[in-house]
Amino acid sequence: MRVAIPNKGRLREHAIRLLKLAGVGPRFVGDRSLAAPMAENYRAIFVRAADIAEYVADGAAEAGITGHDLVRESGRELEELLELGFGACRLVVAVREESAVEAAKDLTPGTRIATSFPRLAGEYFASLGIPVTLVRVSGAAEIAPHLGVADAIVDLSSTGSTLRLHGLREIDGVLSSTARLIAKPGPSDARDALSELAAALESVVEARARRYLMANVPRAKLEVVQAVLPGLSGPTTMRILNSEEWLAVHAVVDADKVFRIVGRLKGLGAQGIVVTAIERLMP
Numbered sequence: 001m002r003v004a005i006p007n008k009g010r011l012r013e014h015a016i017r018l019l020k021l022a023g024v025g026p027r028f029v030g031d032r033s034l035a036a037p038m039a040e041n042y043r044a045i046f047v048r049a050a051d052i053a054e055y056v057a058d059g060a061a062e063a064g065i066t067g068h069d070l071v072r073e074s075g076r077e078l079e080e081l082l083e084l085g086f087g088a089c090r091l092v093v094a095v096r097e098e099s100a101v102e103a104a105k106d107l108t109p110g111t112r113i114a115t116s117f118p119r120l121a122g123e124y125f126a127s128l129g130i131p132v133t134l135v136r137v138s139g140a141a142e143i144a145p146h147l148g149v150a151d152a153i154v155d156l157s158s159t160g161s162t163l164r165l166h167g168l169r170e171i172d173g174v175l176s177s178t179a180r181l182i183a184k185p186g187p188s189d190a191r192d193a194l195s196e197l198a199a200a201l202e203s204v205v206e207a208r209a210r211r212y213l214m215a216n217v218p219r220a221k222l223e224v225v226q227a228v229l230p231g232l233s234g235p236t237t238m239r240i241l242n243s244e245e246w247l248a249v250h251a252v253v254d255a256d257k258v259f260r261i262v263g264r265l266k267g268l269g270a271q272g273i274v275v276t277a278i279e280r281l282m283p
């Protein structure tokens with residue numbers, strides 16, 4: 001089974017790292033490799049992120065890792081099997097800082113929009129009922145308003161710093177995107193291998209957002225501890241040898257809640273608190 005992976009750019013390293021953590025990753029990848037063996041019968045092929053949707057839709061690869069924005073821009077019918085938790089960005093409409101326009105709906109008919117996402121930009125302005133002129137560029141749309149070839153842009157942004165650097169101001173969002181595992185919809189011989197790949201990647205994606213927390217808590221506080229530590233299906237509770245007053249509790253918790261949970265456990269008198277990363281999680 002062939003898995004199309006970006007050969008360069010922002011998504012490449014994240015995609016390779018995720019596959020490696022899931023135990024299927026290509027082990028040796030040169031900067032210029034076109035293909036590499038992965039675990040079992042999987043084989044990586046390295047192509048441009050922007051071409052991956054086409055390759056998968058045409059059957060040149062059975063699966064691919066690329067951005068949701070690129071999948072949508074391709075216009076091809078594809079199944080997104082899994083959200084991978086990296087490559088977050090938004091496709092936005094931006095105008096020059098000094099423009100009086102506050103929202104995309106206020107752009108006048110005939111406004112020239114520079115974009116490398118002509119399909120998504122076209123659909124967006126059609127939905128607003130504004131006939132715009134699309135100026136197709138293959139990248140660096142930010143420069144187009146300064147060169148006088150466009151009045152606004154539709155481009156990707158994550159922190160907004162590139163827009164600011166180019167004297168542009170976001171006025172509306174078109175689409176939110178993250179990296180996805182994609183495949184051609186419908187039955188195929190690769191379905192089992194695809195499901196296994198999706199499950200392996202999902203176990204890593206789930207694990208990344210969680211931590212394993214262990215603590216010794218006073219037995220008398222167990223009920224309150226349970227409220228603080230929900231765990232996947234309630235905390236695991238263990239006796240501690242030679243101690244009637246203390247219990248050990250273990251639970252899987254959301255990474256972004258660890259800080260608060262640890263504080264509350266300490267407040268309940270917990271001791272020996274340990275928080276560790278989880279490699280894979282299959283709830």
Ligand code: AMP
Nearest residue numbers: 008009010049067087088089156157158
């Ligand atoms: P590349 O041009 O190969 O670096 O890949 C571009 C893809 O990376 C985009 O289509 C998005 O899916 C993703 N991406 C994630 N964050 C950003 C960002 N801040 N700017 C542009 N692309 C991003």
